[in-house]
Every structure is written in structure tokens, then in C-alpha cells.
Amino acid sequence: MDRWFDVHAFPVGSGTPRLVAVLFTDVSAYRRAAIATQESEERLNQALAAGNGIGTWDWDIPNDRVKANERFSRLYGVPEELGRKGAPLERFFGGIHPDDLPATRAAIADALETGGDFSAEYRLVQPGGAIRWVAAQGRCRLASDGTPLRFPGVSFDITERKQADLRQSALLQLSDAIRDLTDPDEIAYAASAILGAALQVSRVGYGVIDKTRETIRVERDWNAPGIVTLAGTLKFRDYGSYIEDLKAGRTVAIADVAHDPRTADLADALRGISAASFVNMPLVEQDNFVALIYANHAAPRVWSDDDQLLMREVAERVRAATERLRAEGARRASEEQFRVFAEAVPNQIWAARPDGYLYWFNQQVYAYNGLAPGELDGVEVWGGLLHPDDVALAAERWSTSLATGAPYSVEFRVRAADGEYRWFLVRAEPVRGDDGTILRWVGTNTDIDDSRRQTAQLAQWNETLEEQVAERTRELMQAEEALRQSQKMEAVGQLTGGIAHDFNNLLTGITGSLELLGIRIAQGRLNDVERYSLAAQGAAKRAAALTHRLLAFSRRQTLDPKPTDVNRLVGGIEDMVRRTVGPEVEVEVVASVGLWATLVDPHQLENALLNLCINARDAMPGGGRLTIETANRWIDARTARERELDAGQYVSLCVSDTGTGMTPEVIAKAFDPFFTTKPLGLGTGLGLSMIYGFARQSGGHVRIYSEVGEGTNVCIYLPRHFGEAEDTETVTEHTEAPRANAGETVLVVDDEPTVRMLVMEVLEELGYAAIEAADGASGLKLLQSDIRIDLLVTDVGLPGGMNGRQMADAARVGRPDLKILFITGYAENAVVGNGHLDPGMHVMTKPFAMEALATRIKDLIVAG
Numbered sequence: 001m002d003r004w005f006d007v008h009a010f011p012v013g014s015g016t017p018r019l020v021a022v023l024f025t026d027v028s029a030y031r032r033a034a035i036a037t038q039e040s041e042e043r044l045n046q047a048l049a050a051g052n053g054i055g056t057w058d059w060d061i062p063n064d065r066v067k068a069n070e071r072f073s074r075l076y077g078v079p080e081e082l083g084r085k086g087a088p089l090e091r092f093f094g095g096i097h098p099d100d101l102p103a104t105r106a107a108i109a110d111a112l113e114t115g116g117d118f119s120a121e122y123r124l125v126q127p128g129g130a131i132r133w134v135a136a137q138g139r140c141r142l143a144s145d146g147t148p149l150r151f152p153g154v155s156f157d158i159t160e161r162k163q164a165d166l167r168q169s170a171l172l173q174l175s176d177a178i179r180d181l182t183d184p185d186e187i188a189y190a191a192s193a194i195l196g197a198a199l200q201v202s203r204v205g206y207g208v209i210d211k212t213r214e215t216i217r218v219e220r221d222w223n224a225p226g227i228v229t230l231a232g233t234l235k236f237r238d239y240g241s242y243i244e245d246l247k248a249g250r251t252v253a254i255a256d257v258a259h260d261p262r263t264a265d266l267a268d269a270l271r272g273i274s275a276a277s278f279v280n281m282p283l284v285e286q287d288n289f290v291a292l293i294y295a296n297h298a299a300p301r302v303w304s305d306d307d308q309l310l311m312r313e314v315a316e317r318v319r320a321a322t323e324r325l326r327a328e329g330a331r332r333a334s335e336e337q338f339r340v341f342a343e344a345v346p347n348q349i350w351a352a353r354p355d356g357y358l359y360w361f362n363q364q365v366y367a368y369n370g371l372a373p374g375e376l377d378g379v380e381v382w383g384g385l386l387h388p389d390d391v392a393l394a395a396e397r398w399s400t401s402l403a404t405g406a407p408y409s410v411e412f413r414v415r416a417a418d419g420e421y422r423w424f425l426v427r428a429e430p431v432r433g434d435d436g437t438i439l440r441w442v443g444t445n446t447d448i449d450d451s452r453r454q455t456a457q458l459a460q461w462n463e464t465l466e467e468q469v470a471e472r473t474r475e476l477m478q479a480e481e482a483l484r485q486s487q488k489m490e491a492v493g494q495l496t497g498g499i500a501h502d503f504n505n506l507l508t509g510i511t512g513s514l515e516l517l518g519i520r521i522a523q524g525r526l527n528d529v530e531r532y533s534l535a536a537q538g539a540a541k542r543a544a545a546l547t548h549r550l551l552a553f554s555r556r557q558t559l560d561p562k563p564t565d566v567n568r569l570v571g572g573i574e575d576m577v578r579r580t581v582g583p584e585v586e587v588e589v590v591a592s593v594g595l596w597a598t599l600v601d602p603h604q605l606e607n608a609l610l611n612l613c614i615n616a617r618d619a620m621p622g623g624g625r626l627t628i629e630t631a632n633r634w635i636d637a638r639t640a641r642e643r644e645l646d647a648g649q650y651v652s653l654c655v656s657d658t659g660t661g662m663t664p665e666v667i668a669k670a671f672d673p674f675f676t677t678k679p680l681g682l683g684t685g686l687g688l689s690m691i692y693g694f695a696r697q698s699g700g701h702v703r704i705y706s707e708v709g710e711g712t713n714v715c716i717y718l719p720r721h722f723g724e725a726e727d728t729e730t731v732t733e734h735t736e737a738p739r740a741n742a743g744e745t746v747l748v749v750d751d752e753p754t755v756r757m758l759v760m761e762v763l764e765e766l767g768y769a770a771i772e773a774a775d776g777a778s779g780l781k782l783l784q785s786d787i788r789i790d791l792l793v794t795d796v797g798l799p800g801g802m803n804g805r806q807m808a809d810a811a812r813v814g815r816p817d818l819k820i821l822f823i824t825g826y827a828e829n830a831v832v833g834n835g836h837l838d839p840g841m842h843v844m845t846k847p848f849a850m851e852a853l854a855t856r857i858k859d860l861i862v863a864g
């Protein structure tokens with residue numbers, strides 16, 4: 001390292017040669033310090049210049065001379081030359097903003113007094129009107145006696161920082177100002193005012209752009225004192241061509257309209273609206289230039305990036321605030337819309353706070369509960385309306401939903417204004433904000449009482465379905481029965497007409513024969529008597545057969561059931577069957593061994609068997625095989641129920657053929673009276689219906705099994721009789737009636753004199769003593785006397801308040817063994833016990849052959 005020396009030579013003594021002493025003083029350190037000082041001064045100036053430094057000053061206080069560098073002097077409005085030589089302090093104060101001067105003076109005075117540090121910030125007003133902020137720092141040096149000597153210092157241009165601070169505070173101010181504003185125009189105005197103050201410009205405002213028309217519409221702008229508002233609609237083209245930039249989304253910042261090519265031609269117009277310089281900043285929404293924020297200044301002005309940044313930030317904030325307002329408005333509108341909707345729907349709708357507090361209900365809720373709006377707010381009142389049994393579940397689910405945010409769904413009963421509870425499906429969903437937090441709950445109550453009831457009913461229906469079906473079937477069936485009944489009535493009407501016609505013919509035959517008989521007897525021409533008598537009898541028999549059929553079909557025939565061996569009965573008429581069906585049909589009889597006896601009217605069973613065989617023959621016009629079969633049968637409870645029988649033991653008599661068979665439709669109707677598929681005159685349709693009526697009346701049943709083309713099997717089931725079968729009485733040609741033993745007496749009671757007379761004559765002819773009575777009372781009188789009476793023959797229907805059965809029962813009190821024969825028509829069937837008569841009581845159905853009566857009477861007296 002180089003070293004610096006201060007070389008100093010000086011003579012030593014007085015001798016010659018003169019002694020010279022040379023003193024080398026190492027001044028390296030000093031030298032370096034000096035250089036450093038010089039360098040540091042230079043660096044300071046460089047640093048000041050670079051860091052917006054203004055410059056240095058040095059104030060010689062006793063002489064009041066401030067020496068300053070060029071820049072400093074210029075900024076403070078002091079001629080540079082004067083500044084270099086030194087000028088009085090006051091001279092520099094002229095550049096300081098009047099508002100800041102008092103504080104600056106005070107700070108200087110303070111430093112002078114204490115000899116301490118000086119620090120001040122103040123504005124300097126530039127010749128163009130521009131403001132610059134300055135921070136000045138210095139120190140006052142005092143003499144040893146305390147008087148101020150010098151006051152050197154430096155100044156910095158802090159305009160940038162100050163503006164940044166201003167922008168910052170402007171933005172804060174803006175936030176405060178618009179926080180509570182609800183009108184977008186007010187917000188825009190407040191922002192304009194703040195921006196105007198911060199930028200220190202003449203005018204700030206917002207305008208809505210019409211891109212097609214190239215106009216701007218300003219509602220209200222902020223104007224500095226003395227500046228006229230721009231409110232209204234302005235055409236961009238009146239002020240230049242910069243609209244092209246705006247349309248492209250570019251900010252237009254013009255420092256001096258006179259010098260910008262976009263505005264130079266119309267600079268006067270711009271200056272006329274206090275816009276010698278301006279910033280127009282487009283606001284873009286969804287890629288669309290819709291609005292503009294502008295700052296105008298009456299004088300030319302350079303727009304810094306910071307200025308534009310501040311404008312941009314303010315615009316952003318205004319946009320955000322307006323957006324918030326719009327969202328708020330939209331929310332309010334949607335809330336309003338929600339309420340309108342909620343009132344319009346038939347459901348009950350309500351809203352609750354996130355903590356579960358119910359704060360809103362629609363009209364439907366109040367109408368249902370009978371409460372006034374507001375009375376339901378909270379949780380308690382509502383809870384009190386729930387059915388006590390449902391409260392726990394509803395509350396539990398509600399707290400779960402409130403805790404988890406899961407949708408609420410529950411069914412419970414709510415009390416209506418009339419005190420009745422109805423079921424509701426209650427559902428609620430949380431309404432969430434943008435950040436996901438629950439803002440409120442909205443719920444609906446849907447009345448599901450009816451559907452719940454229906455469901456319950458349905459369940460019950462399902463449970464009792466079988467019962468229901470049975471019930472319905474019984475009802476469907478009843479209707480069908482009614483229909484059938486009416487069809488029967490119609491058929492009966494037709495038949496009655498036919499029978500009346502037949503009967504008249506038969507009666508004509510009878511009465512005519514009897515008339516001729518009387519004439520021939522009177523004439524003594526007895527040869528012809530037998531012919532007429534036979535004709536009369538024939539007609540009467542046919543009439544009797546006709547009435548019999550009708551009685552059988554009505555199931556009101558008077559049956560005379562006897563314990564019967566069906567095998568023997570079949571054997572008895574086998575020949576007759578063969579004769580009836582003819583040689584083309586092969587007849588086979590399969591008689592079951594050990595067949596049980598049955599209690600049945602044997603004559604009717606023969607009749608039924610004969611009818612079945614005739615049907616079989618008719619079904620086999622080309623011949624075939626007919627089988628008559630008997631069997632013992634067990635009918636179990638289920639089958640019995642199906643066939644409306646008592647369960648137990650039965651005897652079956654079946655007739656099967658290899659004939660045409662029957663379709664299911666024909667089977668279904670075969671038992672209907674008058675149903676026939678045979679040509680007119682060949683079928684009566686009464687055969688199977690008679691058989692059915694007879695079998696049912698006998699405690700049994702008839703079944704048809706048939707396949708079309710295969711053949712038919714018809715079975716009569718008759719209940720088993722526990723006891724010995726009697727000999728089957730067969731219809732015999734009675735030629736000689738048995739005669740009575742001496743003294744045997746028969747009492748005849750009948751209100752019909754003809755019948756009485758005939759019966760009396762028959763009895764007397766047979767040698768019986770016969771006495772007669774015309775009604776029950778006189779009959780009973782005789783019976784209660786001690787006259788010998790071996791047999792009572794009585795009609796059932798008698799005048800005088802006592803029927804034949806009652807008379808017989810009364811008579812048996814005194815004569816327990818009295819034998820009784822009822823002669824009756826169908827109507828009295830029930831009176832004589834529906835075929836179940838006491839021992840010693842018998843029945844004969846009118847009409848009957850007199851020989852048959854005689855035989856019966858003889859049998860009864862002898863059998864006794």
C-alpha cells in the first residue's frame with residue numbers, strides 16, 4: 001500500500017554547511033480520510049440524486065446565509081446562482097406549501113434552541129402547481145457559548161412514498177365510506193370523491209358506456225372546487241379518437257391533450273371541460289367494455305403508474321361493492337320470491353336458523369294450527385303441537401340434522417286447530433352460503449294423513465284379504481243368485497202359463513168324461529161307463545204327474561223317506577231301464593257289496609234314476625254303454641264344505657254313459673230348471689233340476705263329471721242310514737184291495753167334502769167303520785172320546801185354528817199308539833216334519849189312487 005508523507009525540511013543551528021533536518025511525517029491516514037471525505041461527499045450527492053434526494057444545504061446562522069446545490073434551489077423556487085452564493089433562509093420558505101410552513105418553522109426553532117436534530121416533512125408547490133413531498137433532516141451546531149453557528153442538512157423527495165401512503169389511506173377511507181352504502185350510485189360518488197382528493201385532480205367520475213353509440217352516461221361525478229360537472233351523456237368523438245383504445249380495453253392516459261395525437265385536434269374542447277389531461281380507464285365485465293372510470297385535470301399532468309394503479313384499485317373496490325350489493329339485492333329478491341312461492345304452495349313451509357330456532361312459517365302452517373303469524377316462533381310452541389308420542393323422535397332427528405347438516409326427514413302427527421292430529425311428512429334441507437356454512441334451514445310439512453290411512457287400510461285389507469275375497473264372492477254370488485232368481489221367475493211365469501193350458505185340457509178331459517158318465521148312467525147305458533171312467537182317470541193321472549214335477553223342482557214335494565237298500569231298488573227297475581233305453585244301449589249294473597242303507601223316498605229315487613238313464617240314452621243316439629253303479633262313500637270335512645254337505649258317510653248311485661258329454665257351460669247350467677239343449681218338445685229341462693231338488697231335500701247331493709266326446713257320469717249322494725233297510729215298496733197294479741176285520745175303525749178328517757166322501761166310501765167298501773170330521777177341533781173331540789179309532793187319516797191344512805199335525809199330537813196325549821196317515825199337498829210339507837215323522841206317522845201325497853189309499857190303510861192297521 002502506498003503511504004503518503006508530509007516532508008518538511010528545516011535548518012538546524014547556524015553552521016555552514018547548514019545542517020538541514022528533513023522531517024517525514026506519515027500522513028497516509030490523514031490523506032485517506034480527506035479522500036474519503038471527498039468521496040463520501042460525492043457519494044452522498046450521488047445517493048441523494050439516485051434516492052430522490054434533493055440536495056444539501058448549509059445555513060450559516062450568524063450571517064443568515066443558506067448555501068444550497070442547484071437542484072435544491074430549483075425545487076424551492078430560489079435562483080440557482082443565489083443558492084450557490086447563499087441566500088437568507090426566508091427566501092427558501094417561499095416554495096413550501098403555506099399549510100406546512102408553521103410546523104416547519106417550529107421544527108427549525110426547536111433545533112436552534114436545543115442545538116439538536118431537525119426533521120420535517122412538507123409539501124413544495126411547484127411552478128406548474130404540482131406538489132412534491134420533501135423530508136428535510138439536519139442538525140444545528142452551537143458555539144461553546146451556546147449561540148447557534150451552523151445548520152447543515154439534507155432534503156429528500158418523498159413524493160412517491162407519500163403518494164403511496166395517500167393511496168393506501170385513500171383505499172382505507174374508501175372501504176369505510178362505502179361499507180354502509182346501499183346505492184351503487186352513492187358508492188361510485190364516494191369513490192370518486194376519495195380518488196379525486198388522493199390524486200389531487202379536478203374531476204373523477206364513473207360512466208356507463210354505450211359502445212355502439214360511442215357515448216358515456218355520467219350520473220354524478222366528483223368535482224374539485226370551481227370545476228363544472230360532466231353529468232349527462234357525452235359523445236367520445238367530440239373529444240378525440242381515443243375511444244378506439246377504450247373499445248380495445250386499453251386505458252388511455254394523456255398528460256397534455258394538446259400534444260397527444262388522439263386529442264390534439266380537439267384539445268380546446270377538452271380544455272373546455274377542464275380536461276387538459278386525463279385518464280380514461282375502461283371497466284370490463286365478462287369481456288365487455290361496459291363502464292369507465294375517469295380522472296380529469298384542468299392543467300397538464302403526468303399520470304404515474306401509481307396514479308393509474310390507484311384508479312384501478314378504487315375501481316376494483318367499487319365493482320366488488322356494487323357486486324356485493326347486487327348479490328345482496330338478488331338474495332333479497334330470491335328471499336322475497338321464496339316467500340311468495342312458499343305462500344303459494346299448498347304445503348306447509350317453514351324456515352329455521354342454524355341453531356334450530358324456527359323463525360318463519362307460511363300462511364298454511366298458521367291456518368292449520370289456528371295461530372297468528374309470529375306465535376309459532378321459537379321451538380317450544382311448535383313442539384307443543386306435536387303428538388306427545390312423536391315428540392321424542394322428531395326432536396332427536398332435528399338435533400342430529402342441526403349437528404351434522406344432514407337433511408331432516410321424519411313423519412309425525414301435528415295438532416290442527418280443531419284439536420285433531422294429522423300425519424305429516426316433514427322434510428328440511430340446509431341452505432348453505434358460498435363458504436359452505438349453513439345459513440338457515442327450509443322445511444316442508446306435507447299432509448300424508450290420508451295416504452297413511454289408506455296404506456294402513458291397505459295393509460289391513462291385505463291381512464284380511466281372504467276374508468274380503470270370501471265376503472266379496474258372497475256378495476258377487478248374491479247378485480248372480482238374484483239374477484238367476486229373476487230368470488227363474490220369468491221361466492216360472494212361462495211354465496205356469498203352459499201348465500194352466502195343459503191343466504185346462506186335462507180337466508176338460510176329466511169333467512167331460514164324468515159328465516158323459518153321469519148321462520150314460522142316467523140312460524142306463526152302463527156299457528160305456530168304463531170307457532169314460534178310464535178316460536177321466538188317465539187325464540187325472542197326467543195332471544197329477546205334472547203337479548208332481550213342479551213340486552219336485554220346487555223341492556217342496558212331500559217326501560216319504562224310508563230306510564232303503566239302493567241295490568235292491570236298482571234291481572227292481574233294471575228291466576224297466578232296459579226297456580226304456582232300447583236295444584242299442586248296453587246296460588250294466590255294478591252293485592256294491594255291503595252297501596249301506598240310506599233314508600230316502602224310494603219312489604222319488606226310482607224316478608230320479610229313470611231320468612238319469614233317459615238323459616244317458618239321449619246322449620247316445622247311436623247307442624253305447626250305460627252303467628249304473630252303487631258305492632259307499634266317505635266325504636271328508638273339506639269336500640263336505642265345498643258341496644254344502646255334512647261330512648260323513650254316504651251312499652252313491654251313479655249313472656254313466658259313453659255319450660256326447662257336456663261342455664263346462666252346459667254342466668254349469670244343467671241343474672237349472674227348464675235348461676235343456678234338446679229340441680222343443682223333446683226336453684223339459686226339469687229332469688236334473690228335479691233330481692237336484694230331491695237329492696238336496698234328502699240331505700244329499702248330485703255331481704256331474706263329464707268330458708265332451710267321452711261321456712258323462714252323474715252321481716247322487718245320499719246320507720247313510722244306520723239301521724235295516726225296509727222292503728222297497730213298488731208301484732203295483734192293485735186289483736184287489738184288502739178287506740178290514742170286523743170293528744176296525746178309521747177317523748177321516750178333511751175340510752174338502754169331496755175328498756172326505758171318496759175316502760169314506762173306499763173305507764166302507766173295504767169293511768171299515770168310518771167316522772168323519774171337517775176340522776181339527778171336531779176331529780180332536782172325537783179323538784178325545786172313548787170311541788174305538790184304529791187309524792186317523794187326516795189332511796194337514798185344516799180350518800178352525802188347528803192343523804192336522806197339531807190335532808194328531810194332541811190326540812196322541814190320550815192315545816199314544818194312535819196310527820196316523822197324513823194326506824197332504826206340498827204346502828204342508830214343513831208342518832208334517834219335512835219327511836221326518838214320528839213313529840207310527842205316515843204321509844201320502846195328494847193326489848193318489850183310491851186303491852193305493854186302501855192298500856196303505858190296510859198295511860198300517862195290520863202292521864200296527
Ligand code: ADP
Binds near residue numbers: 657677678684688
Ligand atoms: P232335459 O233332459 O229335459 O233336457 P235335464 O235337466 O234332464 O233336461 O238335462 C238338462 C240338460 O243337461 C240336457 O238338455 C243336456 O244338455 C244335459 N245333459 C243331461 N244329462 C246328460 C248326459 N248324460 N249326457 C250329455 N248331456 C246331458
Ligand code: MG
Binds near residue numbers: 615
Ligand atoms: Mg232329462
